Amino acid sequence: MTNNPTMSSSRSCTCHAGIAFGLVILALSVSRIQIAAQSFDFNGGSDAGWTHYSLLDLPGFSGAASYTFPADDSGGKAYRITAPPTKDDPYGLGNARAGSFRADAVYSGRFTLGTDLLAWNDSWRQEAGLIFFFQDVGLGTSDGYTATYSSDYKNLYISLINNEIPTTVAELGRNSVLLDATHRYRLVVSSHDGATLLFQLFDKGDLNNSFKSAIGYDLTYNAGVSGLFVFQQEYPSMTQGAEATFDNYVAAVPAAGALPLTVTDLYPPPSGRTTELYPAVTVGLLDRDTMVDTSKILLYFDGQWIPTASLNIDPQVHRPANPGAYARDFYGATVTYPITTLLPWGSKHTNSIAFADTTGIWRTNTWSWTAAYPYLHGSNSLPVGSLTVRGFDARMVQSENGGVTLENSLARARQQLAIPPQILVTRTATNIVQMLSWNLSGSPASVPGLCTGAYINIAVESSAYLELSAGLHRFRIHSDDRTGIYSGANVADPTAPALWENPNNTADTTFEFLVEADGLYPVRVLWEETGGGALLNLYSVSLSDFSEVLINDPSNPTQAVKAWYPIVCKASPSIAGPFTPAAGAVNAVNTADVVGTDCAPTVVGQMVTGGTFTIPAAASSQFYYLEGPRPVRIKSFTKVASNVVINYELE
Numbered sequence: 227m228t229n230n231p232t233m234s235s236s237r238s239c240t241c242h243a244g245i246a247f248g249l250v251i252l253a254l255s256v257s258r259i260q261i262a263a264q265s266f267d268f269n270g271g272s273d274a275g276w277t278h279y280s281l282l283d284l285p286g287f288s289g290a291a292s293y294t295f296p297a298d299d300s301g302g303k304a305y306r307i308t309a310p311p312t313k314d315d316p317y318g319l320g321n322a323r324a325g326s327f328r329a330d331a332v333y334s335g336r337f338t339l340g341t342d343l344l345a346w347n348d349s350w351r352q353e354a355g356l357i358f359f360f361q362d363v364g365l366g367t368s369d370g371y372t373a374t375y376s377s378d379y380k381n382l383y384i385s386l387i388n389n390e391i392p393t394t395v396a397e398l399g400r401n402s403v404l405l406d407a408t409h410r411y412r413l414v415v416s417s418h419d420g421a422t423l424l425f426q427l428f429d430k431g432d433l434n435n436s437f438k439s440a441i442g443y444d445l446t447y448n449a450g451v452s453g454l455f456v457f458q459q460e461y462p463s464m465t466q467g468a469e470a471t472f473d474n475y476v477a478a479v480p481a482a483g484a485l486p487l488t489v490t491d492l493y494p495p496p497s498g499r500t501t502e503l504y505p506a507v508t509v510g511l512l513d514r515d516t517m518v519d520t521s522k523i524l525l526y527f528d529g530q531w532i533p534t535a536s537l538n539i540d541p542q543v544h545r546p547a548n549p550g551a552y553a554r555d556f557y558g559a560t561v562t563y564p565i566t567t568l569l570p571w572g573s574k575h576t577n578s579i580a581f582a583d584t585t586g587i588w589r590t591n592t593w594s595w596t597a598a599y600p601y602l603h604g605s606n607s608l609p610v611g612s613l614t615v616r617g618f619d620a621r622m623v624q625s626e627n628g629g630v631t632l633e634n635s636l637a638r639a640r641q642q643l644a645i646p647p648q649i650l651v652t653r654t655a656t657n658i659v660q661m662l663s664w665n666l667s668g669s670p671a672s673v674p675g676l677c678t679g680a681y682i683n684i685a686v687e688s689s690a691y692l693e694l695s696a697g698l699h700r701f702r703i704h705s706d707d708r709t710g711i712y713s714g715a716n717v718a719d720p721t722a723p724a725l726w727e728n729p730n731n732t733a734d735t736t737f738e739f740l741v742e743a744d745g746l747y748p749v750r751v752l753w754e755e756t757g758g759g760a761l762l763n764l765y766s767v768s769l770s771d772f773s774e775v776l777i778n779d780p781s782n783p784t785q786a787v788k789a790w791y792p793i794v795c796k797a798s799p800s801i802a803g804p805f806t807p808a809a810g811a812v813n814a815v816n817t818a819d820v821v822g823t824d825c826a827p828t829v830v831g832q833m834v835t836g837g838t839f840t841i842p843a844a845a846s847s848q849f850y851y852l853e854g855p856r857p858v859r860i861k862s863f864t865k866v867a868s869n870v871v872i873n874y875e876l877e
């Protein structure tokens with residue numbers, strides 16, 4: 227099945243049978259007018275001349291979309307289409323959806339169509355974009371194509387629509403298009419031959435460089451009206467519909483030769499950031515009215531020409547995520563240049579690609595980006611020796627949810643772990659664990675705080691300071707289901723950037739990161755399990771012999787990366803700070819047995835309940851404070867011989 231239910235209940239099923247009563251909203255009689263070009267900036271605050279494509283209000287049901295004109299990004303107005311959720315869908319209308327199109331212009335064959343996407347509801351699972359070659363427009367009848375960005379699947383889709391039932395013709399793969407909701411984008415769909423469909427994405431900050439494109443080939447329809455479109459993916463939903471703000475709609479019939487060979491993809495992304503230590507510069511070029519001369523491609527990196535022998539030039543552009551029933555390879559070129567030197571973290575770089583078509587006309591694209599691979603800043607570290615208790619603090623929450631699995635994502639784990647929780651929590655326990663190495667089966671260890679058993683909907687956050695040397699590190703992570711590893715100013719830093727994460731998939735992979743200076747670095751590891759198997763293993767990998775050791779493995783004291791329990795005693799001669807780790811502070815923790823809720827009296831772990839810091843007394847007066855993974859209360863503060871002794875409790 228290649229169903230891509232743009233118009234049905236989710237991207238994994240086709241379900242539109244319920245519209246048999248045919249509540250037609252709009253029956254379009256297409257008048258065959260071909261208009262060379264149309265453009266609308268909506269600055270007049272009106273959509274006069276546009277035809278709404280919307281569900282209707284019915285007794286007891288609010289289905290009608292709203293069309294409003296918020297401010298745009300240039301002192302004028304934009305065009306917002308909001309489709310309310312169909313809630314419990316009493317009339318079986320399916321997913322909320324709405325659009326607006328120009329009934330006065332039919333485009334056929336060659337065309338180009340674009341819109342700015344100024345905003346979209348990024349917290350809803352939805353799609354937004356363009357419709358083209360649309361005909362027989364109405365509920366359950368519409369035919370044509372959509373070109374959409376899915377903020378749920380982080381993906382671009384070109385979908386063939388038959389009677390409102392979609393089939394994916396082209397896509398880039400889930401989580402391949404990570405748009406920034408604070409940026410504004412331009413979506414452009416075009417065809418030079420009426421069958422090759424190119425859907426390009428631009429950041430409005432750089433309209434010269436399309437950096438992601440879905441490319442498809444389909445001949446089913448090649449004429450119809452075009453317009454704007456939003457679609458609810460979370461179906462059914464009481465709260466999530468679909469909503470986007472568009473501007474600067476342009477449709478045109480290109481003159482002969484006006485759709486030449488073009489750039490479809492650029493990596494690293496224009497004005498963006500790399501996440502790899504050694505990125506490969508990649509350029510996609512698609513043949514259209516003109517064809518690339520692969521002997522005339524020049525790549526420059528920071529002004530330096532890269533000898534052609536160092537480039538890999540493939541005479542096609544590939545779309546491996548396209549469904550197997552549709553074309554995946556297109557003529558043009560994919561140019562690749564692997565960067566083999568480690569660029570300074572945060573450094574800016576510029577690439578240019580110059581390419582000629584077979585008629586000898588040259589074109590150039592230039593774009594800049596920043597090297598921003600995972601990097602641990604020394605300013606976030608504590609001196610080696612600051613902490614004296616090994617282990618991670620691991621807080622587990624589990625939601626029975628009536629035996630029903632919750633959404634399988636780190637976003638859901640965060641909702642469970644929030645204080646107070648945003649999802650009802652059935653079981654919770656906090657433990658000190660030595661390794662992030664567990665399995666629901668109980669081997670080698672149960673999920674911290676749980677009995678061995680078939681639990682669903684678990685989330686665990688684990689925090690520690692990792693002792694890391696300056697330089698490059700490689701870890702291996704094996705995770706079922708999702709994991710994210712974050713490192714910021716301290717273990718609780720809510721803005722800590724990801725060292726690695728895979729918010730929507732399982733993983734068994736390695737990743738690398740650079741450490742600025744020797745030190746103890748705060749990490750927070752978020753793990754979640756929804757259903758089925760459940761495990762987590764986090765290893766360090768030797769860069770010399772590729773051997774693996776579990777992080778903080780007590781049985782391998784020489785090679786294991788040490789993890790230190792994240793309670794820090796800081797001191798300063800001034801109450802205003804700055805506070806730094808108290809030199810010579812020795813921590814001793816108190817623990818209490820954690821008895822498994824469902825397997826009492828079996829002890830499933832130990833919880834740190836408090837402890838004692840012993841600190842050599844300073845010559846002058848000092849202020850102390852304790853920083854922990856949970857709220858800390860100082861119970862007593864005494865001077866014993868030449869030491870200061872602090873007794874504390876952890877909540």
Ligand SMILES: [Ca+2]
Nearest residue numbers: 267298302303
């Ligand atoms: Ca405008």
Ligand SMILES: [Ca+2]
Nearest residue numbers: 362367369389
């Ligand atoms: Ca139809």
Ligand SMILES: [Ca+2]
Nearest residue numbers: 706757758759
């Ligand atoms: Ca699982």
